[in-house]
Amino acid sequence: MDPHRENGQSDGPNPKKQKPSPPPPITDDEILAEFSHHDPSVARINNGSFGSCPSSVLSAQSDLQLRFLRQPDHFYFNSLQPSLLRSRSLIRRLVNADDVSEISLVDNATTAAAIVLQQIQWAFAENTFSKGDAVVMLHYAYGAVKKSIHAYVARAGGHVIEVPLPFPVHSEEQIVAEFRKALDLGAAGGRKVRLAVIDHITSMPSVVIPVKELTKICREKGVDQVFVDAAHAIGNVDVDVRDIGADFYTSNLHKWFFCPPSVAFLYSRKSPASSGLHHPVVSHEYGNGLAVESGWIGTRDYSAQMVVPAVLDFVARFEGGIEGIRTRNHEKVVEMGKMLAEAWGTCLGSPPEMCCSMVMVGLPGCLAIENEGDATKLRTHLRDEFKVEVPIYYNSLRTGCCGEERNGSSLVTSYARISHQVYNVENDYCRLRDAINKLVKSGFNCGMLSSA
Template sequence: MASDDHDHRRHHNNHRHHFDLNENGDTTTTNNHHVQPNKKPKLSLISDADLRSEFAHHDSSVARINNGSFGSCPASIIAAQQQWQLKFLQQPDDFYFNKLKPSILKTRTLIKDLINADDVEEVSIVDNATTAAAIVLQQTSWAFAEGKFDAGDTAVMLHYAYGAVKKSVQAYVTRAGGRVIEVQLPFPVNSNDEIICEFRKALEKGKSDGHKVRLAVIDHITSMPCVVIPVKELVKICRDEGVDQIFVDAAHSIGSTEVDMKEIGADFYTSNLHKWFFCPPSVAFLYCRKSDKALALHHPVVSHEYGNGLAIESSWIGTRDYSAQLVVPEVVEFLDRFEGGIEGIRKRNHEKVVEMGEMLAKAWGTNLGSPPEMCSSMVMVGLPACFGISSDLDALKFRTHLRDCFGVEVPIYYRAPKDGEVNPITGYARISHQVYNIIDDYYKFRDAVNNLVNNGVTCASLSD
């Protein structure tokens, strides 16, 4: 069902992205003006009934307030994906030789415009942000192995970096002889200044004993706990401090916060398209700012296109299903059916998730994990301290109990208490808001927690 936002739509200028690529990716011009062959008619704004239909495949018995983990794909995009899959299966050779690369180029062109990159050659399409991290970190590993970086030189990353990216840093940087400095971030967090201060401390530590900071890995939106990081400010600090390369892991960003490559200024930036951009899993982009350093990047899966540049290498890594990478044009059409397009969706999701987070915190007598301006389409909400969440295992048990017994799907974060805290909040729920969510999803979560409190349930009483 649609949220209340959809009851008050106004007509808007439905912006369209136009391409100079036909179905097979060929450039078409007439009198020096680009022409779009077979231009589709302008679509009307999406109705509540249409929206319900687009997400009718969701399990209606579950309050799914966890879009952040796996995203959501509308029925019309699933149908478009199936058409791409059939095109391949009907005539794989024709698809491989004539359709795949031009279609991926069309996707790359769209993304280039959406993220305000200078050149389509700066945009590669990969499976997910974890793959993008491996591409960047692999280059760092080679730099240590080839003597370009000295043993003991440093990579700096946030303490709350995504777990898979932490593992990649361990696999590629630590193993190659680099040091890793983690930025210790507070949580709950009250201001960007707290983050900036800790980041500066980490850079100073990384430069100790004459070593250099070779790589900074900065999240745009941390996953768990979720906080919007002042990425532009941190990138500028890195430039001022002489950090060699800056990689922004923005898995959650496109569709939930502003994404502008010129303003952010990082060397590398990745974001998933299946989390907040309505693509089917899995697809992401990796932006690599044009430079000599970018030429040394390679896909970790070596195939026939090795040496032809990362974008081309990534467009063919062997026989597999590429359909998720090809539906971006259809996704843009879907987005343009909403008032304000993707920016309108982003703004409404932010406003709604903050409203719902504040409602839950008030109902439980707790607090949000950060100020609203440091939230995107996800918010951390404190759970009642009486649950006694005292470990990551407790958090997982509590999450499982909510799913199995109450039909609520929401991630739970364990926050270790600080010394001297009295009756601390150690459990936080990460709630998401996407266009399919309704207020009853959050009331269901509220009532489930109140039920558990009233019945004296604690994590110690839950079975493993």
């Protein structure tokens, strides 16, 4: 007797197992349920500031937190590092890094900047770099990063140069031209440019920067190291760190990638420069490489760094995954930006191809926003009186909206930065439109608001 037949096996080939059908795309009602913890009375068109985390990911995070509290020693010795490694491995594939050792998980992009700048500070302190050597950054660099550059680099003897970018901006060529000038200035008098800090997406005003081209220019001009601050990038634009070619690249995972706050990754390309990176918080893993050091900086809540698999499960419910999400977000925010600009007689701050899931829309000049304080007051007024949450940017270096277009007889001096994420609906933007139109019709200007 054939033993295979006796065991219920056939001589022929095994039948192919049918792959399970993919689940149907997420519905509008399911999206609403995932973000039901948002305040329903607020038109939240400011995903760019703090991001958003769906309920399913929050549930996964809560499970991890309870697992730690239930038996901390078991969690630390058996679960924490494998979970962090899995998150790092998933991020490595998403951003096309060569090796998982190049990916570290940290609290946020500001922490990542501190890690890179700390190394630059040591190079000045140890005379590896000469006093007066330069660090170049964009004028529109994020405020905390600009202050970090001055705190770490200027105090150590470095010369800080800001690239004055135009706004509104009409083409990438404008940015490239100004960047070349700044690098030439940095190298004047025999100085060396030791570091270039380049935003992938500037925060305020929001513009997508041609980071690959600027990195290439840095290589041509002999800049030692390139750090791309891409706080808004992952989940918002395509990220391929090998293609971009920078030494260091960081992006928050809690802004546009649906993680809970706060978590970011720092990519550090394998090189002599990256071998000297250390986490600013020194703990037991010091000297074992940045990725390992960052995986334990003392007792804290690491759950935000461990939920990347749950985030990928969430985005897989959308047609096209994260690529489909960012494409639809971009298309919708440009559509809403154009609608607002037409309603207010203004314009967008940059061409659609230089926008991401955030767009700058000129506000009517008659609102009389004359400084950053006025912008803050108007933002607060919109929040308190109209339940609309949107950042307002005062354009101190303005050249005019779309060149020299004017709103009535008043030059546009400020812009609203609108975001679009999967939970947003068209009515959110209509509420902003109607609030501004009501203020304009009533003869309102920012001088009427108290400073309190």
